[in-house]
Amino acid sequence: xxxxxxxxxxxxxxxxxxxxxxxxxxxxxxxxxxxxxxxxxxxxxxxxxxxxxxxxxxxxxxxxxxxxxxxxxxxxxxxxxxxxxxxxxxxxxxxxxxxxxxxxxxxxxxxxxxxxxxxxxxxxxxxxxxxxxxxxxxxxxxxxxxxxxxxxxxxxxxxxxxxxxxxxxxxxxxxxxxxxxxxxxxxxxxxxxxxxxxxxxxxxxxxxxxxxxxxxxxxxxxxxxxxxxxxxxxxxxxxxxxxxxxxxxxxxxxxxxxxxxxxxxxxxxxxxxxxxxxxxxxxxxxxxxxxxxxxxxxxxxxxxxxxxxxxxxx
Numbered sequence: 359x360x361x362x363x364x365x366x367x368x369x370x371x372x373x374x375x376x377x378x379x380x381x382x383x384x385x386x387x388x389x390x391x392x393x394x395x396x397x398x399x400x401x402x403x404x405x406x407x408x409x410x411x412x413x414x415x416x417x418x419x420x421x422x423x424x425x426x427x428x429x430x431x432x433x434x435x436x437x438x439x440x441x442x443x444x445x446x447x448x449x450x451x452x453x454x455x456x457x458x459x460x461x462x463x464x465x466x467x468x469x470x471x472x473x474x475x476x477x478x479x480x481x482x483x484x485x486x487x488x489x490x491x492x493x494x495x496x497x498x499x500x501x502x503x504x505x506x507x508x509x510x511x512x513x514x515x516x517x518x519x520x521x522x523x524x525x526x527x528x529x530x531x532x533x534x535x536x537x538x539x540x541x542x543x544x545x546x547x548x549x550x551x552x553x554x555x556x557x558x559x560x561x562x563x564x565x566x567x568x569x570x571x572x573x574x575x576x577x578x579x580x581x582x583x584x585x586x587x588x589x590x591x592x593x594x595x596x597x598x599x600x601x602x603x604x605x606x607x608x609x610x611x612x613x614x615x616x617x618x619x620x621x622x623x624x625x626x627x628x629x630x631x632x633x634x635x636x637x638x639x640x641x642x643x644x645x646x647x648x649x650x651x652x653x654x655x656x657x658x659x660x661x662x663x664x665x666x667x668x669x670x671x672x
Contacts (some may be wrong), residue, residue, distance in 0.1 A: 361413055364394065365428055367443070367668025375418055378412050382629045383440045386411070394440060449489055450508075458490075467504070485522065496535065503559070515571065521559035521581070529566040532557065534612060536577075536593025549573060551593060558582075558599070566650040570611075580617065598635060626657075626661065640665070656663040 371650070380515065381392035389395040389411035396415035397403060405415065406423050413426040415433040421500025430436040449471065454460055457474035464478045467486035472478065476494045484490065485504035496509050497516030502508070506524045514520070515533030526532070538549035557579045561640040564587035570577060572594045574671050579591070580599035591597070592606045595613070597609075598617035606624045612626050616635030621627075633652035636651045644657030655665035 371429040396437040517554035518556045525562040527565040533571045546595045
C-alpha cells in the first residue's frame with residue numbers, strides 16, 4: 359500500500375516520498391523496513407535514530423530524520439486504525455453450528471455465528487451479526503444486540519441485556535448471584551438475587567471478569583465503558599459511560615460510578631460509595647463514601663497532591 363493511500367485514509371499530510379511502499383504496522387522499537395510506526399510522546403523521540411521503519415506517524419514534524427513522516431492530529435489513534443486495516447479481517451458469518459445447542463424458543467438474527475458447543479437458552483434473542491464462540495452459555499430471557507463478540511467460555515446468566523457492539527472476553531461471568539446474606543441464629547441466610555444486568559452499547563469486558571446480577575432491579579454498565587481483566591462488579595452497581603476499570607478493581611454492591619471515571623489497578627470501592635463523573639483514582643486506593651470530581655490516591659483515598667506530600671514525609 360502506498361503512503362499516499364494511507365494519507366488519504368487517515369486524512370494526513372505527507373512529509374517525504376508519497377510512493378513509499380507500506381507493508382505492515384509495528385511499534386517503534388521492533389519496526390522494520392516497510393513498516394509504519396508512530397511517536398506519541400517525547401520519551402519515544404530518542405528511539406527515532408535507531409528506528410528502521412519506512413514511515414512514522416507524528417503530530418508535529420520531526421527534524422534530523424530521513425524517515426518519511428505522516429502528520430496526523432492523533433498518531434496513536436491513526437496507529438490503531440492502521441492495525442485494524444492491515445490485520446483485522448471482517449468476520450464471515452458461519453451460521454449456527456450443528457454442534458451448538460440453540461433453543462427453538464430463541465430468536466436468532468441475520469448473519470449470526472454460533473460456534474460448536476455453545477448453548478443458547480429459551481427466550482433468548484441474538485442480534486444481527488453477533489458471534490457466539492465455543493462453550494459460551496447464554497441463559498434464559500437474555501437479549502444480545504447486534505455485532506457483538508462473545509469469546510469462548512463466557513457465561514451469561516438469565517435476565518441479562520447486552521447492547522450493540524459489545525465484546526466479552528473468555529472466562530467472564532455476567533449475571534452471577536450478588537453476594538447477599540442475612541446473619542440469623544448462627545448462620546447466613548441467602549438473599550435471593552432476582553434482578554438482572556444491563557450492559558450498554560460499545561462496552562468491552564476483559565477476561566475473567568465477574569459482574570453480579572442485582573438483588574432487585576439491575577446492575578448497569580454504561581455505554582462505551584471498558585473493563586480490564588479480573589475485575590469484580592458487585593450487585594446493583596451503576597457505572598456510567600466511557601469509564602475505565604483497570605485490572606483487579608473491585609466495586610462493592612450498590613456503588614455508583616459516574617461518566618469518564620478512571621479506576622487504576624487494584625482500586626477497592628466499598629459498598630454504597632458514590633464517585634462523581636470525571637474522577638481519577640490511583641492504583642491500590644481504597645474508596646469509601648462520596649468522592650467529588652478530582653484525582654485521588656491512597657487507602658483511605660485522599661486528594662492525589664496531598665497523598666504525594668504524605669508519601670514524601672513517609
